[in-house]
Each structure stands twice: as structure tokens, then as C-alpha cells.
Amino acid sequence: MIQAIVLDIEGTTCPVDFVSKTLFPFAQKHLNSALMRRDHDPEIDALVQEAINEWELDPDPVSQAMLMQAQQATPSTRDVGDYLQHLIQADRKSTALKELQGIIWKQGYLSGEIQSPLFPDVCPQLDNWRRKEIALAVYSSGSIQAQKLLYAHSNEGDITGRFCQWFDTRTGPKLADQSYTIIAQKLELHPNQVLFVSDHPGECDAARQAGMKSMFCLREGNPHQDPGGHDVAQKLSDIDLHKISQSDISSS
Ligand SMILES: [Mg+2]
Numbered sequence: 001m002i003q004a005i006v007l008d009i010e011g012t013t014c015p016v017d018f019v020s021k022t023l024f025p026f027a028q029k030h031l032n033s034a035l036m037r038r039d040h041d042p043e044i045d046a047l048v049q050e051a052i053n054e055w056e057l058d059p060d061p062v063s064q065a066m067l068m069q070a071q072q073a074t075p076s077t078r079d080v081g082d083y084l085q086h087l088i089q090a091d092r093k094s095t096a097l098k099e100l101q102g103i104i105w106k107q108g109y110l111s112g113e114i115q116s117p118l119f120p121d122v123c124p125q126l127d128n129w130r131r132k133e134i135a136l137a138v139y140s141s142g143s144i145q146a147q148k149l150l151y152a153h154s155n156e157g158d159i160t161g162r163f164c165q166w167f168d169t170r171t172g173p174k175l176a177d178q179s180y181t182i183i184a185q186k187l188e189l190h191p192n193q194v195l196f197v198s199d200h201p202g203e204c205d206a207a208r209q210a211g212m213k214s215m216f217c218l219r220e221g222n223p224h225q226d227p228g229g230h231d232v233a234q235k236l237s238d239i240d241l242h243k244i245s246q247s248d249i250s251s252s
Helices: 017-040 042-056 063-070 077-089 093-112 122-131 144-153 177-186 201-209 241-251
Strands: 004-007 137-139 164-165 194-198 214-217
Touching: 004 063, 017 042, 017 093, 017 137, 042 063, 042 077, 042 093, 093 144, 093 214, 122 137, 137 177, 144 164, 144 177, 164 241, 177 194, 194 201, 201 214
Parallel strands: 004 137, 004 194, 137 164, 194 214
Antiparallel strands: none
């Protein structure tokens, strides 16, 4: 019998393009003004310093040419802004940039400028499961802090209270079955008492490999449209826990 449901976020409860079309452009737009606050914000100042350290070690020729052009011994805040914009354009990873984006998103959520758009079937179904005393948990590649911000500022209000546990990649990669073994342990359940729902067939494979039940969430606009042998739900309300539990009995 399913006792807990672990849900992915992007592509499962929230459209994938919320990240690409809302969150990233918002951070990019507000990056320079956030950097300018370094004079009275020690956290931002430390991240600007960290970005400069990353820049000096960045072997990319464009980055090096920009550093030469910055002329001064220490690049100005504006120079750092240009460098970080270059990283965004080139889709490069940077710890300092990631932290700065997190700060900018938090302010956007708190001011009400950003609101996460949940699929309309999500909240009613979460409530439905909670009435049946099913434990609900989150497992997403965004940090737990980012997950909580997203669910605290949704178009349905603050829904963080629906979830009892939160997991991010600190538990392990989403494509590694070991991560799902750990999640089941943390939920204090046998893996086959846990259902994992995701729009990524590789994540569903890993969960199933660990012994969990899997459900592939197929939403319009998702990059993954092939369920890869997993049961498919187009909405969370398509998920029939009774049927999933019965598949256990019939296969044993
Ligand atoms: Mg996803």
C-alpha cells in the first residue's frame, strides 16, 4: 500500500518553462541592480568578490579578454556584472552567479513580482491525498530553499504545509537509484510503499530501480514525451493509488 508520494516539481507540478521564461530572465534583468547593493550588503559584496575570484581562474578566452579590458587592478562592480552576463549568455555554471540568482528570486517572490504557476490539478489532488493520510514529499534539483520559495509563493498561495519532507541533490543525483533508497529510509518506509512522480523517464527508472513505484507525468510542453515503460499521468488526479497497490498483489 502506498504510504508516501514523492513529487518532482518542474514538468510535474509546475510548467518547465516557468524556470526558463520567468525565473532566469528575472534574475538577468535584476542582476546589475543587485550587484550595486554590495556597498551596504555584505552578502552581495562577498559574492561579487567570489565572482572576481572565479573570473581570474576562468580559462575561457572571452573571459580573459574581458578581464584584461577591465583595466583596474580589481574589476569594478559594473565589470563583474558584464562578466556574469557573459556567463549567462554562454550558459556557463558559476557558484557565485547561482547564489546571486537565488537572492534575486527570493526578493522577487517576497515583493510579489514572481509567483509560481502550479498546474490547476495539483492543489486539489495534494489535499485529496492528505485526507487519505498519504505523506507528501518533494524531490527536485533546485535547492530546498528554492523549492520552499516556489511553493510558498504560488498562484494557490503558500502550499509548503502540504509537504512533510524536502529533498534536493544533496541527497544525491536524481538519476541515481541510491538517492531513492536514501529518500525511502528518511521517510521510514520500504521503497515499495513510496510512489515517485516525475516528468523525466530516467528519474522514474532510478526510483523503480530502488524499488519505488514510479509514475511518469506527461504535461503539455514537457521536453520528455516518451514515458519509457512507466505508467503515465497527464494530471495528478489520474494517479490511482489503489490500482498501483493492486499491481503488487497481482505480480506477487
Ligand atoms: Mg521535472
